[in-house]
Amino acid sequence: MDFDQVIGLLERRLKGPLPGKEAHLKMSPQPVDQRRFDTLLPLNIRNSGVLILFYPDGEDTFFPLIKRPEYPGFHSGQMAFPGGKMEKSDENIIQTALREAEEEVGVDRHQVRIIGKLTDLFIPTSNFLVSPVVGFLDERPEFVAEKNEVSRIVQTDLKTLFSRETRKQTLLEIGTHIKLDTPYFEIDGEVVWGATAMILNELIQILDIQDF
Template sequence: MSDLFAPVRAALAQPGRPSSDYDLNTGIFLPEGRKLRPAGVLVAFEATEMGLRLYLTKRASHLKHHPGQIAFPGGKVDPSDDGPIAAALREAHEEIGLPTDNVEVLGTLEAHETVTGFLATPVLARIHTPFTPRPEVGEVEEVFTVPFAHVTDLSRYRVEKRRWRGTWRSYYVAPFGPYYIWGATARMLRALADRIEADRKAR
């Protein structure tokens, strides 16, 4: 099953570029020198008989930031973390019960700037053996998986928009069943899908 990860490794070898929640919104002025808080999110895949599956979470509906949204396990870099990778691994253990020693880090994508002032590094990883997810009480409402084929297929993505802070904001969405994958999560996955497509065209 290790060959299932070949497209991920190949995608990491392709050039990328930084992304942000503002990519699809022209005319927004972002001041230079703005302070962004570093963060790490774990884009973790597990090999199954049905192919690679990506682990995502549904955040609890009462949270202050991004309530009820679909997200990667992850969060801000704490002083005790040795950078975004360590933060992503720690948060994945806390949020979904994924043991750190069950994870192989494959690489990272370019950091993504969020509207909430974070600079989030997507950490692509392989889960070696199946585990039983344990949603963090009070933080995570649900843990679920999505097929690799879904999140890396550019045709699954579309652009939608909504009013935000008095103006229209456009963003990517890649819905899967009852799960509305959008915003920063969809944008980071779209960056991976772009690299997968670039590798396909280069062959």
């Protein structure tokens, strides 16, 4: 399936019902933190927008993931989509995702064409409600990593994401007292787990591509 076909498929399917929780649960660490799926969210929740940005490279369709640098915080060293918290100056969550992607990986926000959104996902540990925004560029961008926020940019193609060998399972130790039986995607030697893996799994179910 070429780039134009992928974008056309996304444009059609993002207009319909989304798998949401069903897809998220399949890549959720065990035991499941049920706070993720509560209908009543905290009053002090922080809104966050991330950008799933598709672009062509040769005959393949790619999107970028980023690796966060090591820092004192919940998501230190983790793989993620470009994105971050909503600022007062942002008109909406789409503008948040575009602004953050421009700041973190150097993508010109004005060139991105928005297709739609995936299901919001709550991250209890950091109190973020993440809104995955889906967009695309007609050409491969020249990425520039913001060194304070991005230690690595991993350009990921859909073939890799859909490969059976990419999906794995491990026991992750979080801190000194928590062990999680964790499904993850291994992409270019990196462990992609947690909210990012859950969002990617919804994308996989929406696309449901059998043959590239």
